[in-house]
Amino acid sequence: MLARPVLVAYASRHHGTEEMAIEIADALRAAGFEVDLRAASDVLTIEPYGAVIVGSAVYMFHWEIPALELIRRERVALATRKVWLFSSGPVGDGKSTRHPETVPHPDGVDELADEVGARGRAMFGGRVDPRQGGFAMAIMAKAGLEGDWRDLPRVRAWAHEIAADLRAAT
Ligand SMILES: Cc1cc2nc3c(=O)[nH]c(=O)nc-3n(C[C@H](O)[C@H](O)[C@H](O)COP(=O)(O)O)c2cc1C
DSSP states (O other): OOSOOOOEEESSSSSHHHHHHHHHHHHHHHTTEEEEEEEGGGGOOOOSEEEEEEEEEEEETEOHHHHHHHHHHHHHHTTSSSSEEEEOOOOSSSSSHHGGGGOOOOTTTHHHHHTTOOSEEEEEOOOOOOOGGGHHHHHHHHHOOOOOOHHHHHHHHHHHHHHHHHHOOO
């Protein structure tokens, strides 16, 4: 088992990505790992962690700034740790939600993942829920994009892959 805890950090405007991060943290805890779950904006340092998972919602083809800033700021330390990245994006009843794994990450994310030597990256479907508030959510809902395309079993399965990788590496 890892001697140091795992950090699961997320950037989420309307809790959809946060709930996915919770799912990942819960799966890793159930697998026996010590896990800190934090908003990316609340992470002061990644020094205590042996592995780091960072997830961001995608808005207007971009990751959220706190997730980008966390990785950019900690890139040197991240390069010496085990890192996984995930995006929460595609919504609507189309090909991108049937096969979110084929949707590219926003510009710059793959480059950051390469730079820190990420062991894995995943694209998951997202959620538009106007009850979460916000003008933009209301506009998306009006455009017929209201719904929940987050595949939580797939998120959990991804967390199990991470647990297996961490276990094999220790
Ligand atoms: C205004 C707006 C713009 C969005 N832009 C994108 C986008 O460019 N690409 C994408 O895949 N998803 C896009 N989405 C969908 C969100 O990424 C998705 O709803 C996500 O799950 C929201 O996560 P959150 O609840 O953590 O904020 C957009 C949603 C809204 C409301």
